[in-house]
Amino acid sequence: MNKPSAPQTSTGKNDGGAPEGPRTGGFKRRLDALIRPYIPEYFPVAWKMGLSISALILVGMTLLGAFLLNNQLERMRQQADRFGTAIATQLAHTAREPLLAEDLFLLKVHLSNLVRSESIEGAALFDRDGLTVEQAGLQPPRTAPAADAMRRWRYRGEAMSTYEAPVTVDENRAGTVAVTISDRSITAAQQQVRNTMITATLAMGLLAIIASFLISRRLAQPIHNLLAATSAMRKGDLQYRIQERRNDEIGHLIEAYNGMAHDMLEKDQVERVLQRFVSPSVARKMMANLDQVTLGGRDVNATVVFADIVGFTRLSESLAPEAVADMLNVYFDAITTATSFYRGTIDKYMGDCAMIVFGVPEEDSEHLFHGLCCAVMIQRLVARLNEYRATRGQTTVEFRIGMNSGPMLAGNLGSRERMQYTVVGDAVNLASRLSNMAGAGEIIAAAPLIENPNIGSRVRAAAYGDMRVRGRSEPVGTYRVDGVHALSETLMEQRIAQFLAEQYLESPGA
Helix, strand or coil: CCCCCCCCCCCCECCCCCECHHHHHHHHHHHHHHHHHHCCCCCCHHHHHHHHHHHHHHHHHHHHHHHHHHHHHHHHHHHHHHHHHHHHHHHHHHHHHHHHCCCHHHHHHHHHHHHCCCCEEEEEEEECCCCEEEEEECCCCCCCCCCCCEEEEEECCEEEEEEEEEEEECCEEEEEEEEEEECHHHHHHHHHHHHHHHHHHHHHHHHHHHHHHHHHHHHHHHHHHHHHHHHHHHCCCCCCCCCCCCCCHHHHHHHHHHHHHHHHHHHHHHHHHHHCCCCHHHHHHHHHCHHHCCCEEEEEEEEEEEEEECCHHHHHHHCCHHHHHHHHHHHHHHHHHHHHHCCCEEEEEECCEEEEEECCCCCCCCHHHHHHHHHHHHHHHHHHHHHHHHHCCCCCCCEEEEEEEEEEEEEEEECCCCEEEEEECHHHHHHHHHHHHCCCCCEEEEHHHHCCHHHHCCEEEEEEEEECCCCCCCCEEEEEEEEECHHHHHHHHHHHHHHHHHHHHHCCCC
């Protein structure tokens, strides 16, 4: 029987023999884990540029220094070889006649005089058969001379070079001379040149590194300026400007930032001014979608509160226009505080009347209860303001408030040239009618509001009776709202005390 084949195992290679991804990925992960502890989380761009430029300069200087050093050493070696070859050639010319005359004494004198030279360590003369005729000083280990040859060898750790030249007579070789020269001087000269080149390379490299870091800091400074500018913009400082002027791409970037900051500042200023005429949420939506600010509306379910001053016409006849304006600003400031505290929106001010909307344009599931709380807070604020103003002999007023909740149309209404974000509908008209029928200091709400199961347990109210309202055939049941549950009133009183403290400290004569 044939044995079952063993299951194939992965070799870690693909069909082409290359390592598979997991092995390469594992190496990368190990390398990353090895070097990541030494890499700081924040590495300034000036350091990156400086290190990059310094590395390029060091590599360039090292390669250039190595090339120049090798070139200089090679030239010095060639000069030494030419000197040695010239000495050997001169000795061959001098020894020709004594060699032919077999004047060994004269040959010995020539060789001895030559060896006395500081750089020449040895000299020798060989006949045409390679046998030694005469020698002086050190000789390289050899068996036979080779014409026009040069040998490198060492003696007691010191480099030696032996140069050979033929002794010729009528173009016939009569013998060979060999001159041995110590490389001591050339080695010292090469070492000196090497030290000089290395020192020069290091000095130039150090200067280049310093210059590169200074240049990098200079180049990175606009980036720091842009970083500081964006940080200021993030904190809301739209008046921050970069003063540096450049005629390059960074300069264009700086100009673009300054222009963007200027446009954002103008938009912010326009939005702030617009928020004084419409609610902040409406202003933000308008500024965010300027192209979509068109006429139109949508059906919503919201709550409307009308707060009207009792006897304002008679009161305005007895006061100067400036006094009337100052008085209205004080009370309307209180109404704005109450409205903001309960997420409402000032729809408009109509003379002495304020129209407040809850649930639009920002959705609010508790818009009915918030509208009731706001109405109560307005009456409490007005009563407390009247106490402060009465003690200072200033004019006081009382508000009557009517409110209702139900379906209505919300949107930009008016004409193409002039429009206003507002709410309209029967529920709005009923709230206005109820405010006209309320007494001084009263809050009148339609009966369905108070009878709502979600509201009745959180509001203190008393039946106010059925009212005949203009435009309706049937009387409308109403309630007078006296307050809300204890927790809401506690928070309300804290906000009232804070407002009065701010009002008294900021404008004591108000």
